[in-house]
Structure formats: structure tokens, C-alpha cells
Amino acid sequence: MYTLRQYAVRFHRRQPVAAGPFVEFASPKHHVCFSTTPLYASASNIISRVGIVGAGPSGFYVAKYLLKELGPGATVDVMDSLPTPFGLVRTGVAPDHPEVKAVQSDFEKVAGDPRFSFYGNVRVGYDVDVATLRSLYDVLVLAYGASEDRTLGIPGEDTLEGVVSARTFVNWYNGHPDYAQDAKLTGMLGEILAQASAQVAVLGQGNVALDCARVLAKRPADLETSDICEHALVVLRESKLAAVSVVGRRGHGQAAFTIKELRELSRIPGARLVVPPEEVARGLTEFTIAELAQSRPRKRLADLVASLPGPAVGGQAGEGGERVVALRFLLLPRAFLPDPRRPRRLGAVVFERARLELDGQGKRVVAVGTGETEELPCQLALRSIGYKSQPVDGLPFDNKKAVVPNRHGRVLEAASEEAVPVPGVYCTGWVKRGPSGIINTNIYDARETVAAIMEDAAQGKLPFSSSFSLLEVLAQAGRKKSEDVVSWEGYEKIDAWERRHGAARGKPREKVTDSHRLLEIARS
Amino acid sequence: MLQSAVRHVTVARNSIGFRKTCSLPALIQIPRILFHATARVAHGSGKDLKNAPRINLHWIGKKGEEFTTDGIVGESILEAAHRHEVELEGACEGVCACSTCHVILEEPVFESLEDPSEEEEDMLDQAFGLTPTSRLGCQVELSQDMNGLKIKLPSATRNFYIDGHVPKPH
Structure with missing residues (x-):
């Protein structure tokens, strides 16, 4: 200000x-x-300083709609733990989905607002604590997403090499500095995929699971013009992968992936998407059929699954070097088994076959084990069963739901119905509603949070903020030198560098995956 | 407070007629009503719509408010919305890869249009508040016979405002 x-x-x-x-x-x-004296006060000019933790889609959408409401003297600071903005649009969205990344240009317009500032490479809870942030801003919005993985809790999950979370794999090919620089990970993935007739199991059936399967199944030549990282392409070029199984606990009527992604998977050149017809048949229980009739999206999706061909008779391998992608249903992961020849490495996943039942209240379809097991040989297993948010020191957290307790985006003192809001603290995105939904979901979510903020501002419920700047506070805490904080101008230099180096390889960008290098370019 | 001070500036310059020359950079965001929207180049279509005929579009906004704008024959509903700052997102920039430009048409018009493509149907499946006459705004091109077209924007609050909470108008 x-x-x-x-x-x-x-x-x-x-x-x-x-x-x-x-x-x-x-x-x-x-x-x-x-x-020099206020002529009138309205909600939009009560708010002068907004801080947003997290520069992913949820953070940017909340910034976008807040900026539409706020007066010209307000400032909106968006901070991120990475030197780069856009969160999962950069490190999550698959490289071969550039149309999904188009939303970045909308966010760039938001960043172009003179009231907007970006503070990259600032870790809340480490470089600066929440109490300090609360004193800096009249409105603090948590939009830091979900950085933890849900786990299966079955034998071998933490001990065997080759059991990897889908987040790790996705971040690795998308150039997240914490994963892309992990030489051990790159080495292990390279070694496993280069084995003759390598097999991969993806556990979980959301869009992330389909992304993983697609990136693995595609011919490397078809990824070369995307912004996939070069180190990942090197590994994928050497891949001798034969089959990917995408395995779900429940039936095709309950699968979480969306039809666009499944259709895409069914049309990959050089790969064949199959589904065992008996698993589709077993998934069509009476209540599932009734459920499908109620929902157009579910019905269309289930029909597409049912229309897929069955696996080739007499084996898994496809004809003429074709890779097979198999959708598998009604299988509960029970254990990861070691490879008998290399006991530290994964050799197979044991599943228990399941059948569908209604839960006690008769509302939710659940998978119940039948006692029958199946062993699926594979050298790499990608666990893709969802994410969960992490608490941040100094603010309440709902450990049961793994979200920040909130009512319409107002952060609450505790996770209970009667809890009162923490003044001036809000949330949006995955920390608010849990890790589900697509980028678009954040639009509605952000609008609701912004409505809550403006309502509280109009009713005078916001605390006062100090006039220090975030940079001053960071310098004072001594954790972060101001030259290590990436501004929007700094990011624009990174962006230009990446585009330039990508163009030389016929890619939209070549991501820089080393944090130090990112900071160097931002400072240049 | 400066914010209120600046508000005053908006009022002041309005009354003394500085609309065209006033160059307060930080103010560009507020006075939507003061600046006339300039025609946006139709994204990706490469069409020259400058001399194309215009039709009237009747919008029903997210809160039920009604307003009328023009539409240029040949542009999409999404493009018309963006030219007039109608609150319709277009996260994928109009290439049928998201469902943020979801609009609801009236049945006779919906029936008269060419069937949506498979890609559009797939994206519609992800739209909030899907109706039998839903379309993606980026996929419907305006034609001369659509004069007076009624376009309803789906309620933005459908999925999140529960237990009777009503957002205050701003």
C-alpha cells in the first residue's frame, strides 16, 4: 500500500x-x-492487505476474484514454497495436456495486476510462521493444497524398491525440483523400465492414475513435443514396457477418472486399452445399475468401459510390440511381494478379489473381499489412491478429514459444528474441501471463499494488519535472504529461459528442475 | 485512507470528464463501467468479424439478473461473453478442454443446433449443474437466426452454498 x-x-x-x-x-x-479523509467505507476498501499461501490454481483463482472486489490501494501477495508459480498446473497436469495448461495465461493476467505480487521460494512454517503472516495481512488465505499421500498400509509398501507414489512419478516427469533432481529415483525407474517386457501396476483409478498409464504407454516420439522433462524422456526412450494395469478396488461404475481421459487412453497409437469383461459384468450390480441411470456422466463413462475390448486370448503381451493397458476392477491390494531373484525389488502385487455391497446405511457402494486372491507380476507399482493435506503450525487442522476445518472457506478454531471462525483466516482449494476435483472446481470454491471474505469485511470482522512488508519480515526472521525470494519479474525470466530452451528442442518449454539454477535465472 | 481517497478520484474525474486521458495505472481495474470494451480478436478462429452483422443476446446471469448485449455473427458465445465482460470463464481458452464456459440454452434453440461433438459431451459431463440443454459456450457459433438468443449462466453457487447461506451482492 x-x-x-x-x-x-x-x-x-x-x-x-x-x-x-x-x-x-x-x-x-x-x-x-x-x-485525505474517507468519504465512505465499503467492504472493498476495508481490505488493504491480502496474503495467499500457495500459488496453484486455488490460490490464483482466489486472487483473481478478490482483485475484482478490492479497491485500487489493496495489495495481494501470493507466496509459494517453490520458486515457480502455478502449482499442479506446472508439476501435476500431464505434459501431453497443453490445453489444460492454457489456464496459465489466465493466471498470468491476474499476476499482471499492479496490486499483485508473487513471493516464490517462501516456505510458510519455515521461512515465516503463520502468526507473523496473520499480523501482516487483514486477510490470509490458505491455498497450499495437499502435499502428503494417502497410503495403503500393506506389507512391502515402504520397504520394496519399485513401490512408488504416483505423485513421485508425476513430479519426476514434470520437473518438480524435489523429485526431478533425485538421481537414485531416475536410476531406479530407468533400470526397471528397461527390463524386457516390464510390467507396471497403477493402484487407483483417478485421472492421475490414467495420466501415469498414458505417459508410460505412449511412444516416446509422441511425447517429445510436449514439455515433459528431458531426463524423463531419456528413461522412457529406453523403456521396454509391455503392460500397464490400472487397478481399482470397486467397479467401473464407481471409477473416479473422467471420460475424456479414458477415451484418450483408448486411442493411444501403439497401445491397446483392454478390460476383462467378467469384471465389468460383476460390477453391474442392481444398485450400480440404478446409480448409473441417475447420472449422465457416470452412465456415459460406464458405457465406454463396457465397450472396450477384452484382453487378447493367451497372454498379456500385445501383438507386434503393442503395449497393453488393462483396466482392472474389484481388486483389493493386500501385499507387495519381492522379486525372488532380487529380494529388495518388487516382483508382484497380491490382490484379493472383491464384490460390491452397499454399506450399513445403504448409501455408499463398498468393495468387500471374497477371500480369493490374484497375483499380478510387476516391477513397478504406482500408488495413486489420493492425497491429503498437511497441517500448518499455528492453525487448527481436522486430522480425520485431513483438511483445514472451515465453514464456507472461513477457517474455524476447531473441527466441530459449533467452532467459531479464526478472524481474518480463510482457505480454498484442496486444504478446504479435500483433494478432489478438477482445476475448474477451484473456481466455485474460490468464489465461495471470496464471498465469505467480503461479507466479513462489510461486517467489520477483519483484524488490523501491520504495515511491514513480507520481505522485511523474512529478512528479520533471518531465514531467507531477499535475493532468494522470487518475484513475478524473476519468474518471467525463468519462463522466458524455459521457453527459449524448449524451442530449441521443439518443445513448448524445457523446465529447469534445479532450485539453485531457478534462483540464479530469476536473479539474472 | 487512500483507497477511499482514490474512490473519490474516480468520482471526481468522472464529473470533470477525464475519462479518456486520465492515466492512473492502479485504477484500471475498477471502472469497468467507464471503459468501453474493445472488440477482442476471436481467439484461434482467425475470422475477421469486423463487418459481420450483429444480433442481440439475452443473458440470465449467475444470480438471476438479466441483461442484453450484442453478439457478432460468426463468433462463439464465449467470445461474445468475453467482449462484454460477462462472467463466463474460459480456462482452456476456448478449445473444448474444460467445462468453465458451460451455458444453458432454451430447448427449441438447443434442438435446432448441430449435435455437440463427442469431445464436447465428454467435457459437459464435468460441468456443474448440467442440464439437458447445456452446451459449452466456446462450441456454439452465433448465426443470424439466433437473434434474441437466451443464454443462461449456471448458478455458480450450486455446489458450495449449502444450508441456506446466500452470498451478499457486491
């Missing part, structure tokens, strides 16, 4: 010429006069 004098000097290169209830200054083109 500018003082009146700074404002006049900055935007008009003029010193105010008079003081008093009105300040006037002349410029060659126009004559402007400022009132």
Missing part, C-alpha cells in the same frame, strides 16, 4: 502541492484531487 505521497510520486511523478483535507497536484494532462 502506498502513502498518498508515494502514490502521487510514483504514478504522476509529481509532489503533492498542498496539504489539508484535499491534496492537489497538477500534471500536464489533468488535474487530480485526492480527499
